[in-house]
Amino acid sequence: MKTIQAVSYPVHFQEESYTELNNLINKNNYSTIFILVDENTFEHCYPKFIPFLDTNKTIELIEIESGEINKNLETCIGVWNAITELGGDRKSLLITLGGGVITDLGGFVASCFKRGIDFVNIPTTLLSMVDASVGGKTGVDLGVLKNQIGLFANPQMVLVDHQYLETVSEREIKSGTAEILKYGLTYDVNLFHQIKNNKELDISDLIFRSVEIKNEVVLQDPKEQNLRKILNFGHTLGHAIESFYLESEDKENLTHGEAIAIGMVCECYLSHKLLNFPVDKIHEVKGVVLSIYDKTNLLKEDFSAIMDLLKHDKKNVNGQVNFVLLNDFEDFKIDCKVPEDLIVESLEFYNE
Amino acid sequence: MKTIQAVSYPVHFQEESYTELNNLINKNNYSTIFILVDENTFEHCYPKFIPFLDTNKTIELIEIESGEINKNLETCIGVWNAITELGGDRKSLLITLGGGVITDLGGFVASCFKRGIDFVNIPTTLLSMVDASVGGKTGVDLGVLKNQIGLFANPQMVLVDHQYLETVSEREIKSGTAEILKYGLTYDVNLFHQIKNNKELDISDLIFRSVEIKNEVVLQDPKEQNLRKILNFGHTLGHAIESFYLESEDKENLTHGEAIAIGMVCECYLSHKLLNFPVDKIHEVKGVVLSIYDKTNLLKEDFSAIMDLLKHDKKNVNGQVNFVLLNDFEDFKIDCKVPEDLIVESLEFYNE
Known part of the structure; x- marks a missing residue:
């Protein structure tokens, strides 16, 4: 190779x-x-x-x-x-x-x-x-x-x-799969379809293509000013959710991929609400995510703690949370501001 | 300015x-x-x-x-x-x-x-x-x-x-003076003579010239492969002495400059023994150092602890301590290996 x-x-x-x-x-x-x-x-x-x-x-x-x-x-x-x-x-x-x-x-x-x-x-x-x-x-x-x-x-x-x-465990393999899904949704929808159809996945090919994509992205935008921000898709909310479970003593931790997968479903929902991401594709993404990962029960009483963690995201500037959202598969928009109530709505959408 | x-x-x-x-x-x-x-x-x-x-x-x-x-x-x-x-x-x-x-x-x-x-x-x-x-x-x-x-x-x-x-205190000013002395010995002997003669020092000039020298040195050798190593003159032994006093609970700490000044005296001695640094200049340097700083009484029983610290110097490679020494004022030689007994002798020379 x-x-x-x-x-x-x-x-x-x-x-x-x-x-x-x-x-x-x-x-x-x-x-x-x-x-x-x-x-x-x-x-x-x-x-x-x-x-x-x-x-x-x-x-x-x-x-x-x-x-x-x-x-x-x-x-x-x-x-x-x-x-x-x-x-x-x-x-x-x-x-x-x-x-x-x-x-x-x-x-x-x-x-x-x-x-x-x-x-x-x-x-x-x-x-x-x-x-x-x-x-x-x-x-x-x-x-x-x-x-x-x-x-x-x-x-x-x-x-x-x-x-x-x-x-490594199957759970870890699934955790990594979330990142491959992300490359699929933001950069090369073939990867997403491969995982969705799930016929005899060649893991070695998926890895090579993912590394290739990440490298193309980083080479084109080393300073994270534009394209590279697609690597954060699903991660803005995903990181906050991951941190929340990490710091909750009475809840089992989520893997990075499990949290990011939830983040991607929510951010597809935000993309639909704020941009023109098609509604059927939100459901398609949620379907694929739930076919891989067990559903996490996000509790309403935990939303405000998750929102607080969101405000500490490394990429925030001047206290403003910045999302990268999708107009469509392979078509992103950076620096999207999202009203707080819509973020809560997106968590509820995942829960439905 | x-x-x-x-x-x-x-x-x-x-x-x-x-x-x-x-x-x-x-x-x-x-x-x-x-x-x-x-x-x-x-x-x-x-x-x-x-x-x-x-x-x-x-x-x-x-x-x-x-x-x-x-x-x-x-x-x-x-x-x-x-x-x-x-x-x-x-x-x-x-x-x-x-x-x-x-x-x-x-x-x-x-x-x-x-x-x-x-x-x-x-x-x-x-x-x-x-x-x-x-x-x-x-x-x-x-x-x-x-x-x-x-x-x-x-x-x-x-x-x-x-x-x-x-x-800041007079002791701190003296601590900084050691670095100016270093620029004098290794790069511009005028600075050394100015301090030695000590007539109405214009501190602002000394600072400007020191910054200028350090900058010239760093610009010419950003990766510390040759010239920049002169900045370590006095520091190889000086750092070990400084660390030793820092970790000794029953001894008063030395300032950086006090330790480096001792290091410069010792390294002038090593320069004389291993290169051709003139003997009268060792005494000249020691004289200037002792005119500024109180004599520190380095105890024989502490030498081995100082030697151990020397072996941890950041600049060491393959366990070998590297000194920068002087052929003469403004004329240095890098990567000098020094036998252990000579290092001890140089500490004794300072003590004399």
Whole structure:
């Protein structure tokens, strides 16, 4: 499978990618190679990865606890201390092996350690393969606010190998599917139809096409002034819903994809109300979403807390929430202001 | 006084600088202006600064505790939470008003908040005016390791106004003088002679010339591959000594300049032993240093702790400490390896 050249780094696929990684390591004469894992990727992915690594450099493993709840600065401090104690210097390389928490946090850790060391991302979940592999976003959460602290920073390369998907749950695969749906709705409706019709999905093709799309989008609009905002479709409301469930002690957390899928249904509804997004397509999107994900029961009494979280969205400016909405599939409009009562209505529409 | 154009931003001087700041604010339509201070700069500098600020934007003050001991990630988390609670968004501006702790930490905080907001530095100590104002280095300490976590990130502009020096102690002025001495020894010996002869020093000239030199150095070698390493003269040993006193509970801390001054004496000694730095000039440098700073009594029993800290220097690669040494005034050699016993000897030389 061919390499995709992202803005400042390549995304390599499947087995060839390890050859590229070994070349990188040999070429750069790194002092130490740190591999960041969590307890799951250590158990399931590390044994699949390590036979491909061909180097006589010192390898140091750093393990953090899995889960979004640990994607915070306390964990970063722990990793920075570990790298320091293990003798990390400016010529160290950090390889992240895991889902979005590991790749986002690891990229941030590497970019700030002694003002920046090289890092390589190996996403092991569908979500991180199709979403976090391109775009150079790194970061961690601040309290319940997702990715509040972070940077744009480019890895040396990204390796996408779908063998790691054997190690994750069906729920995680579904979580990543939401991002593929998003590329379908906003950029290439074929992807949406493929998922809707669901006949023998070739996951490796879906991943490649998603990375390709994200890369096209980021290349065309690196500074997130226009086109790149489509990547936020479903995420404005989705993030608020995800944060709400994360901070509610008596509710089970939603996966990122589950929350984003709800966000996309609601934002299709807003698109219909404020633009001319066709009514039958809202129902089509909701149908596909509910065919993949269990229905979440959003409680009316929780709406105001969700609205509050919405006001903290990173993309807000001057206290104004900005949505990207759809005129139609593959046809977006950025910076849409939405009245608060309409947002509530859209949550109710999802609930119906 | 004319503006110095640093790599990606201007350094403005004296009263004109506030006009530039007001222009920047008006041009960029910032949502909120955050001003980061400590209890000292709030009391002494803020009242001098605020009359110059001409804007109807919301101004929010964030105060942290002064001192190197607070230049850490816990303080950053506090500031990030404060900015969040005060409604900070991507169009916020952070103005740092203080010494190196405030400007270094504030720059780091701004650069990581929501993946980066604009910031402006107003150094209020001599040290931060001549050192931190150019070069784009931001960061905080990790435990006793100075600036272990940070980034290269450029402010929108830097304002240097020596009225703020009225607010700081003589000891602080002396701390900054060490950096001016460094520029003298490594780049422009006139500065060294001016301080040595000490006749009616024009502090404003010394600052301007120091900023000019640092800027020339950084412009010529932005990636710190050669010339820029002269900025580390005295700092390799100096940082280790500074860290040692910072972590010793029973010893009074040294200022940065006091530690760096000792480092310069020791590194002149190493320069003499390993290169051809003339012996009379070591004594000349030591004489000037001791005419400014009280002698510190470095205890033999502390040498091994200082050596250990040296091994954690950010600039080390493959466990090897790299010194920049002098063949003569204004004539440096980078990446010098120094045997451990010679380093001990140089500490003893300072003690003599």
